[in-house]
Amino acid sequence: MSPRRPSSLLAALALAVAAFAGACAGTPNAKGYMQETEALHQPFIAGDVAPAIGWSCGSLDCHGTVARNMRIFSQYGLRLGTTDTPGGMPITQSEIDADFRSVSSLEPEIMNQVVADGGAHPERLTLIRKARGTEHHKGGTIMVPGDHLDTCLTTWLAGAPNQAECDAASQPP
């Protein structure tokens, strides 16, 4: 390997760090989340987004396991309460909040940007691409634009979740 001047290396590093920091620009709130992403918390609760994600993504062999990322708690999957069991009582508020954290902490900066753009181009989010199967996803294609789950998630990212669609995406047969 040919020796390099350390100063040029340092300069390149500094540039890279600056560029990276720029990508993270946003207003973290008191909890350390991006402000705009946190703005999706109430709609997440009010729109019944958690049960839809739980039903579609949270089975015990998929995201309802501690062995995989984007951990999802739900009525038919993993439970947060130590005495609750899958298939038992409906989803709890603590589970809904935990699910919101799981989903919104995946790519907070990009989610922030999608929210700022009123939900436009949600496919910028890995969450959407994986669920649509347009990016490699071990769980395959879970939704397609226009169906219940896709409408639920994309309207939620636009700030006004379609609760009826979310409910339809979380119904046992």
Next chain:
Amino acid sequence: MSRQILTTLAAAAAAFSFLSCGSPVHDDLVASLGPEPNGEHSGPLHRAGQPCLTCHSSLGPSHTEFAVAGTIYKSVDDMSPMVGVKVIFAPLDGTDSIAVQTNAVGNFYITKAKFPLAYPLHVSVAYDYVDSAGKPQEYVAQMASRIGRDGSCADCHADPAGQARFGHVYITAAAADFPK
């Protein structure tokens, strides 16, 4: 870097990949299931209630790969094996469902080669019996949620039930539903 070091590295890498070609995590999982519980021979009647695909997958140790497999018991409290139960798999994409029957210990399995369906799947269990009045009846229990990708019932259905487990698969909540 000298060629000698590179050669040594390559040799080490080759040796390592050879040694680790069985996954230690998988080996531990298999080992955790222990020897044949009742000293039976390996085969369709063995290891009732265990997660069959832990061993019947591409990782071995069995050479026979299953797509789905498990054990069906009578009720919540009665662990008698259910013989002749139909286990029915229905995919969400609308293709035809397929069914398999449980054997003498309540076990069932479908090999990977004979399983055309894609996940996610609905599953139900159906039991035909003759009631005390001599009338043929069918009892069906349907799993409300769906299986995302795991063909081993026992990965989710193991006792005791807990935060991430439902308990064994049973055909009826009340065993008294069936004549003795």
